[in-house]
Amino acid sequence: MPMLRFVPALVAGVLALALASAQAAPYPERPIRLLVPYPPGGTTDVMARAMQDPLSKILGQPIVVENRAGAAGTIAAREVAKAAPDGYTLLFSNDGPGVIAPLIQKHAGYDAQKSFTPITLVATQPMIMVVNAAVPVTDLKSFVAYAKTQTKPLLYAHAGSGSSGHLTTELFAQTAGISLAAVPYKGSSVTTLGVMNGEVQVLITTSTPTMLDYIRTGKLKLIGMSTLSPEALPPGTPLISDVYPDFKQDNWFGVLGPAGLPAEIRDKLNAALRTVVAAPELRRLFEASGFIPMTSTPDELARIIDTNSDLWKRVIAEAKITED
Numbered sequence: 001m002p003m004l005r006f007v008p009a010l011v012a013g014v015l016a017l018a019l020a021s022a023q024a025a026p027y028p029e030r031p032i033r034l035l036v037p038y039p040p041g042g043t044t045d046v047m048a049r050a051m052q053d054p055l056s057k058i059l060g061q062p063i064v065v066e067n068r069a070g071a072a073g074t075i076a077a078r079e080v081a082k083a084a085p086d087g088y089t090l091l092f093s094n095d096g097p098g099v100i101a102p103l104i105q106k107h108a109g110y111d112a113q114k115s116f117t118p119i120t121l122v123a124t125q126p127m128i129m130v131v132n133a134a135v136p137v138t139d140l141k142s143f144v145a146y147a148k149t150q151t152k153p154l155l156y157a158h159a160g161s162g163s164s165g166h167l168t169t170e171l172f173a174q175t176a177g178i179s180l181a182a183v184p185y186k187g188s189s190v191t192t193l194g195v196m197n198g199e200v201q202v203l204i205t206t207s208t209p210t211m212l213d214y215i216r217t218g219k220l221k222l223i224g225m226s227t228l229s230p231e232a233l234p235p236g237t238p239l240i241s242d243v244y245p246d247f248k249q250d251n252w253f254g255v256l257g258p259a260g261l262p263a264e265i266r267d268k269l270n271a272a273l274r275t276v277v278a279a280p281e282l283r284r285l286f287e288a289s290g291f292i293p294m295t296s297t298p299d300e301l302a303r304i305i306d307t308n309s310d311l312w313k314r315v316i317a318e319a320k321i322t323e324d
Helices: 002-024 043-059 071-081 095-104 140-149 164-176 188-196 209-216 263-278 280-288 298-319
Strands: 032-036 063-067 089-094 116-125 127-132 154-158 180-184 202-206 220-225 251-258
Touching: 032 043, 032 071, 043 063, 043 089, 043 116, 043 263, 043 280, 071 089, 071 095, 071 251, 089 095, 089 116, 095 164, 095 251, 095 298, 116 263, 116 298, 127 164, 127 188, 127 209, 140 220, 154 164, 154 188, 164 180, 164 202, 164 298, 188 202, 188 209, 209 220, 251 263, 263 280, 263 298
Parallel strands: 032 063, 032 089, 154 180, 154 202
Antiparallel strands: 089 251, 116 251, 127 202, 127 220
């Protein structure tokens, strides 16, 4: 019987040693999952897979890219938000699932500002404003003046309720004091066809090589770009901020972990991703696809998420945008 009194203490000691050993294990010691909230083959997926091999070499463990598409990206985001904060489940996000979707979807299942640990930006992507070639305008000022003379609102395309193009166009309309009427499409490629065919008059979307080809061949008129980063612009590209100085809305891409991720794991991932994005070959790949490679501190990405959350809350309320 006396020996039995020592059993609980012995078990407690063994458990404490096991816990200490687990905590002391160097991170990472097994494969890391990087969830992409879109289908394979899209730009976000291509970016994630471009980082996959170099990040694996730096961290010494496989990076497993997993596509969890659906529900405007909230399926992947929700899975990461509910994952253990151990650095083995990460989200490659943008402003859609990372900020906008939970503001519109009542049952998204996570909070953009509370459910994640921001790690770093990876890139930004400018938004460009184009109009159908037949619209009788030459620049942003003449477009706004033309819109104000119409008896009915001009039509604009977007790729779905709550998409970055949808909210950015509403933000522009609110900023310029004009009325625009939304026409939803299923995907960004068909929004481009919609404005080229004259089904709608205007489109604000992310820049792509294909879109820039349409502009160069005169199939579309480029009247503004959202970015303030001159290196992203073809020579002579007009800036929306030249007319409306406070207007800037780039689409951001970055890596997030679950809330509560230990600082040492967050910082190790931040340093590794900074090294990956700085590599010349990856920068060339991103730039060729219309992205601006750009990293950040975790706090800088957190501020972007906070700022965009406040901005989009206001735009959504004023435009009365609801879940489809």
